[in-house]
Amino acid sequence: MSAQLEISNLQKRFGGLVAVAGVSFSLAPGEVVGLLGPNGSGKTTVLNMISGALPCDGGTVRVGGADITRLKPHQVAKHGVARTFQLVRPLPTLNVAENVLLSLAFGKHRHWGKEARDRVEEKLEFVGLAGRGQEKVGNLTYIDQKRMEMARALASEPDLLLLDEWLAGLNPSELRIGIELVQHLQGQGMTVLLVEHIMEAVRALCSRCIVMSAGEKIAEGPSAEVLQEPAVIKAYLGDDHA
Known part of the structure; x- marks a missing residue:
């Protein structure tokens, strides 16, 4: 292999x-x-x-x-290829779902509209943030910021x-x-x-x-x-x- x-x-x-x-x-x-x-x-x-x-x-x-x-x-x-960083780097003016959605533009495949939103929710659910996409990233605990960063990395389908x-x-x-x-x-x-x-x-x-x-x-x-x-x-x- x-x-x-x-x-x-x-x-x-x-x-x-x-x-x-x-x-x-x-x-x-x-x-x-x-x-x-x-x-x-x-x-x-x-x-x-x-x-x-x-x-x-x-x-x-x-x-x-x-x-x-x-x-x-x-x-x-x-x-x-996707990565996380030593320090979480969220985009503070965007909510949790928007932070993850942005990474879809840089992945192997392009997704739009409902398909893209469904994919974001799927990744948020996988990392334990189901239903929290509309929250401000500044309100997340440290572990939840880490979860969001993982969801953002995974959304690019690495x-x-x-x-x-x-x-x-x-x-x-x-x-x-x-x-x-x-x-x-x-x-x-x-x-x-x-x-x-x-x-x-x-x-x-x-x-x-x-x-x-x-x-x-x-x-x-x-x-x-x-x-x-x-x-x-x-x-x-x-x-x-x-």
Whole structure:
């Protein structure tokens, strides 16, 4: 089976700083894989290059076999890629349904009128916001803002979902809700690349992990094994714990 996502020798520099140094990995269709590493290791930069938010300085990004390396974000979305961000970015002048509706313009297929409204309500129901489309986004709790952002990403009908610390900042009960939502996506066969620091979520969701440190890939493999590797422990906790 061909890879849903394949990145090869990906590179990014910011002036003299090498943020990503020759990173390569792939995701099979339906996999949920963790992209881990300490702050500043280059994880979000990798997501930004996959989604087209940042140009690559070297390497290639392929999604479903298509080379998307040089495409802009709206073009990448047409290839079935959607993402969330570390900080929720709602459009405050629009209500919940309108925030989700807007993403339909950037997905793989165009939807209009009642079909579009029905699709929005379907996504809101899936994330637990059924019947709340007319609410102002400013009135949503933090977990409900996260739900709305997920609905917005899913409305574009992605084959590959990039979650950038989507579970960050949730309390324990909210975290469980968030994990269950991603597990529902797993059950539907969604391919997910998950940047996350919460190990409870990583262990619950990711059969496999890729770990970065200082812009380089330092480990890859089954989650339980990777999280025990001395190089990974050293990257997170320092030499005294390795």
